[in-house]
Amino acid sequence: MKQLKYYLIVIALLIVAVKVCGDQAEKEPENLYTEQRESHDAARSRGEHTESQEKNKKRQAENTSDKLEIPAPMANGDEMILKRKAYTTSYNPSTKLPNWVAWHLTANHVDGDHSRGGMKFHEDEDVPEPRATDNDYKGSGYDRGHMCPSGDNKWDADAQWESFYFTNACPQHHGLNRGDWNEMEQQCRKWARQMGDIYIVCGPILYKGPHKTIGENQVVVPEAFFKVVLCMRGTPKAIGFIYRNTDGNRPKGDYVNTVDQVERITGLDFFPALPDDVETKVEAEAKLDDWY
Incomplete structure (x- = not known):
């Protein structure tokens, strides 16, 4: 028994x-x-302090001046530089938006096991309050639009998590976020696979105010978005794109601009780490056919 x-x-x-x-x-x-x-x-x-915060602190001490994707410091404008595992952000406490987000996308980074799954956007406590929160977006009619996309960060769990900070997002029209902007994100991953690696900078465009805002924290709604891409494999080349923050289903060629044109519109100085002669040449040209 x-x-x-x-x-x-x-x-x-x-x-x-x-x-x-x-x-x-x-x-x-x-x-x-x-x-x-x-x-x-x-x-x-x-x-x-979380492990992520400690890693962020170490990254802040790193010198990024030699990284090809990092724009020059802003002459006129608020910016806090936030260095993440996969990207760097210039954050604007006044608009509660990134001024720009820059990253080096390699062929090894476009695939991986760490997909977004059910991950949600979260506050970035490395920036002061007031700051963007999920409640600001709820009922606003705008998507939480990634700048450095989730699809570029499947290679690492921490990188994926950090891509969902609100400091890496802007209020974006649903049709743009799920349409032409998403198509360009996919195209950049194709270019990284084909060319080995590319350098990307993107962010919001704010024309002269007043600007629309959403939520209690008054997160500014951009009028447009820019993206500039640089490839140094073979003959160096660069290209720029500008998207109005509206619905649209247009060919990529309709959005093409030279990097010089994007600089004039945004006031930013892209790819300052390039030799002057290379920077001058690649920023003056925008030939979409050269990328296929």
């Missing part, structure tokens, strides 16, 4: 162990990302 009880207890324990393991294995990506976010939030509420 005692032996039977012993076997029954062992069987019961095995059933419980299998159930627990099965529950862990069957968790959806959204639940896993929720746990990751709750872990970050809990640590911050206790006044502790």
